[in-house]
Amino acid sequence: MDMFWELLDEILNAVLSVLIGMEVLLIAFSVPVLLAGAVAIAVTLFARTVTPGLPVRALEHRSGLHAGAWRVLTWGGLRGGISVALALALPAGPHRDTVLALTYCGVVFSTLAQGLTIGRVVRSLK
DSSP: OHHHHHHHHHHHHHHHHHHHHHHHTTOOOOHHHHHHHHHHHHHHHHHHIIIIIHHHHHHHHHHTOOTTHHHHHHHTOOOOHHHHHHHHTSOSOTTHHHHHHHHHHHHHHIIIIIHHHHHHHHHTTO
């Protein structure tokens, strides 16, 4: 039974990756959209710092968490397939492409910058 669900997960991830690849070719990335994407990334990182980061930082002495656990929770908030799938599910409209482009910016940053450096963040806590 586990093999069935793992296979189904892999198939659906492959289909989602194909849809993402086909859709990204249709989106026009302009300088204002990329700047808005950078702002969206900054806002997302700030929100990740405030929501799980601050409570963990405030309670790390009581909870027995490592002193830098808040950094891992903030930087480890990786986004990906679900964000893009939700953006792709939006109905056609004047702002759909903008939302898709901003979502792609966030996912690419999350995957490349955060995903490739989360190991360093965790190792820095030792």
